[in-house]
Amino acid sequence: MAMHTNLRFTNRQNVQLSGVLHQPNIGEPKAFALFAHCFTCTKSIKAAVIICETLAQHGIATMRFDFTGLGGSKGAFSDSNFSTNVDDLIDAANFLEQNYAPPQLLVGHSLGGTAILAASQKIESAKAVASIGSPSEPEHILHLLEAHLTKLENDGEAEVELAGRPFTFKQSFVSDVQSQSIDYRKLRKALMVMHSPIDDTVSIDEAAKIFSRALHPKSFVTLDDADHLLQKTEDAQYAADVLSAWCLKYIDFRETEDSVDGVVSEAATNNGFLTAVQAGRHHFIADEPKSYGGKDLGPTPYDFLGAALGTCTAMTLNMYARHKKLNVDSVKVDVQHSRIHASDCEDCEKTDGKIDVLTRLINIQGDLEDAQRQRMLEIADRCPVHRTLENEIKVVSKLS
Numbered sequence: 001m002a003m004h005t006n007l008r009f010t011n012r013q014n015v016q017l018s019g020v021l022h023q024p025n026i027g028e029p030k031a032f033a034l035f036a037h038c039f040t041c042t043k044s045i046k047a048a049v050i051i052c053e054t055l056a057q058h059g060i061a062t063m064r065f066d067f068t069g070l071g072g073s074k075g076a077f078s079d080s081n082f083s084t085n086v087d088d089l090i091d092a093a094n095f096l097e098q099n100y101a102p103p104q105l106l107v108g109h110s111l112g113g114t115a116i117l118a119a120s121q122k123i124e125s126a127k128a129v130a131s132i133g134s135p136s137e138p139e140h141i142l143h144l145l146e147a148h149l150t151k152l153e154n155d156g157e158a159e160v161e162l163a164g165r166p167f168t169f170k171q172s173f174v175s176d177v178q179s180q181s182i183d184y185r186k187l188r189k190a191l192m193v194m195h196s197p198i199d200d201t202v203s204i205d206e207a208a209k210i211f212s213r214a215l216h217p218k219s220f221v222t223l224d225d226a227d228h229l230l231q232k233t234e235d236a237q238y239a240a241d242v243l244s245a246w247c248l249k250y251i252d253f254r255e256t257e258d259s260v261d262g263v264v265s266e267a268a269t270n271n272g273f274l275t276a277v278q279a280g281r282h283h284f285i286a287d288e289p290k291s292y293g294g295k296d297l298g299p300t301p302y303d304f305l306g307a308a309l310g311t312c313t314a315m316t317l318n319m320y321a322r323h324k325k326l327n328v329d330s331v332k333v334d335v336q337h338s339r340i341h342a343s344d345c346e347d348c349e350k351t352d353g354k355i356d357v358l359t360r361l362i363n364i365q366g367d368l369e370d371a372q373r374q375r376m377l378e379i380a381d382r383c384p385v386h387r388t389l390e391n392e393i394k395v396v397s398k399l400s
Contacts, residue, residue, distance in 0.1 A: 003056075009095040011068065011088050018072030019043065019065030019092065021100070022056035024283055025266055025276045029061035030253040032096050033105035034123075036089055036112030037064065038133075038229065039141060040162050042071030047109060047132070047230035047239070054240035054297075057276060059253065059283040060105060065092055067112075078157065078168040081176035082115065082138040089119035097125065104251040106189075107243065110134055110202065110228065111141055117210070118182050120189055128250040130192040130243055133228050135202050136209035138177040145169060184213035190250040191218040194239055201228035219246060237297060274298070306335035309358055312385035317364070320379045328366035328376075335360055358389070 007019040020043060023029055033055055037048050043064040052062040067085050069077030089106075096103050102125030108116030113134030120129045135141065142149070148158040148169070157170045191214050195207035211220050221242055226235035265286070267275040273288040274295055286301060288294030299307070310333040321328035336359045342352055364376055380386070 007063065007065070007095075009065075009092065011091040013068070013075070013084070013087075015068050015075040016073065017065050017068065017088060017092070019063050020052070021061060021063045022052040023061040024056055024059050024278075027059070027278050027283070029056075029101070030059040030283075031061070031105065031251050032101045032103045033060050033062040033107060033247075034089065034093055034096065034103040034116075035062055035064040036085075036106075036108035036116045037067070038110030038112050039144075040070070040077075040165070040167060041110075041112075041229075042066050044071065045109075045229065046233070047236040050233065050236040051107060051240040051243065054237065054244055055105070055247075057283060057285045058244040058248075060244070060247070060251075061100065062105075062107075063092065063096060063103075078170055081173045082111070082118075082141075082180055083176050085112070085115040086119045086122075089115055090122050093119070093123045093125070104128065105247050106130070108132065108134060109230075111138070114138055114140075114182070117184075117187065118180070121183075121186055126189055127252070128190040128192070128247045129187065130194060130247070131207075131210060132194045132230070132239060133196065133199055133202050133207075133223075134193075134210065135206045136213070137182060138180040140202070140206060141177060142174065145174070149174065184210065185215055187214055190247075192221060192243065192246050193218070194221045194223055194242070196223040196226040196228070196235075198225060199228045217250070221246075302337050306337055306358065308385050309333075309360065309383070309389065310335040312383040313360060313362065313380050316383040317362070317376055317380060320376065321366070326366065326368060326372060326376075328364060328368065330365045332363040332365070333360055334363070 003023045003025050005021045005023065007021055008016055009019065010016050035048055035052055037043050037045055043066045048064045052064050055062040066073035067088050068075040068080045093103050104125055104127045106116045106120050106123065106126045107130045109132045113131030116129060117131060120126045144162060145160055148160050151158040152169060152171045152174055157168060159166050159168050193207050193211045195204045197204045211218060223235060223239060226232065230236040230239060263277060263279045265275050265277050272294055274297055275286045277284050277286055285298035286304065287296060287298040288300055289296045313333045314331045317331045338357050339354045340357055342355050345355055360380065362377065362380060364373060
C-alpha cells in the first residue's frame with residue numbers, strides 16, 4: 001500500500017548495505033523511522049514488512065535494512081557482531097538524515113531491539129524507541145550458541161545452524177556481546193516494550209528487566225499469544241497498529257505543503273480493498289473485513305460514515321454542555337448501520353425498496369436531570385453531519 005524505494009548505503013567499514021524505505025502513498029512523510037530486524041533474520045521478515053508498511057500508512061516513512069552479511073547486504077556475517085550491528089544502525093540513521101530527514105522513531109525486533117536500545121543513545125534525533133521481543137542485554141543471545149561455546153573458545157570459530165541455516169561465528173562475537181552492557185537510565189527517550197508472555201526464545205522476564213530499568217516515559221504492551229517472530233499476520237499487525245498510535249505522542253510531525261483539500265482516497269488495484277486516505281495532513285487507511293474479501297487492516301467505508309455521525313454528535317453535545325455549563329463529564333455515541341424495508345418505516349417518504357438506518361445510542365456521563373438529558377437528545381439532531389445526512393445529497397463525479 002505504501003510506496004517502496006530500494007536503497008543502498010555504505011557503512012563506516014565501507015560495506016554496502018541494502019535497505020527499503022516505505023513512504024506514504026499520498027503526500028510527503030510527516031516523520032521518519034528506522035527498523036532493526038531480528039537476529040540472523042533479514043529486512044524481509046514478515047513482521048518487519050508489516051510494521052514498516054503500517055507506519056508509512058500513518059505518514060511515518062520507515063526504513064528497514066539488512067545488517068552486514070545478511071540478506072542483500074555485502075560483507076561477511078562471520079565478521080559482524082553486536083557492536084557492528086549498533087554501528088550499522090547509527091550509519092543508517094545518518095544516511096536517512098543526509099538524504100531524507102533524521103529518524104525520530106527507532107524500532108527493533110529481538111536482538112535488533114537490543115541493538116536499537118544501545119544505538120538510540122548515539123542517535124540524537126530519536127525521540128521514541130520500541131523493542132519487540134528483545135533481550136535486556138546482548139549476552140542473552142549466547143544461549144543459542146551454548147553447545148558451541150567450547151569449540152569457539154578452542155578453535156576461534158564454529159558453524160552453527162540457526163532456523164535451518166548455517167552461520168559461521170567467531171570467538172570475537174562471543175567476546176563482544178560479553179563486553180556490552182546497556183545503561184537504561186541514559187536512554188532518555190520515550191520507550192515502548194512489547195513482548196509475548198509465551199515467547200519461548202526470549203522470556204518475557206527480559207522485557208520486565210528493560211521496563212524496570214528504564215526511566216519514564218515508558219509503556220509496556222503484551223502481545224498475548226504471539227510467537228517470537230510474530231509469524232501470524234494478525235500479531236504483527238496488532239504490534240504495528242499499537243506502535244503507530246503510541247509514537248504520535250512523542251514525535252514531531254513536520255508541517256509540509258502536501259495537505260490536501262477535502263479527503264483523498266487512493267487504492268492499488270492488486271491490493272484488494274485496502275485504501276490509503278488523507279484528510280488535510282492526516283493519514284489513515286480503510287479496508288473491508290476478511291469475510292468480505294478484505295484484510296481487515298482498517299475501518300470500512302460504513303465505519304467511517306458512522307464515525308462521522310458519532311464524532312459530530314459527541315462534539316455538538318459537549319459544546320452545548322460547555323455553553324450551558326452543564327455537569328457533563330463525557331459523551332459516548334454508538335452508531336449502528338442497518339438496512340430495512342421502506343414499508344417497515346412509518347415516517348419515511350420512500351415507500352418501496354430499502355432504506356438505510358443509522359441508529360445512535362448516546363451515553364451522557366454526568367449529574368443531569370431527566371429534562372436536561374432529554375434536551376441534549378434533541379440537541380443531538382442539530383449535529384451538522386446529522387443535518388447533512390437528512391438533507392438532499394447530490395454526488396458529482398468527474399475524471400481528473
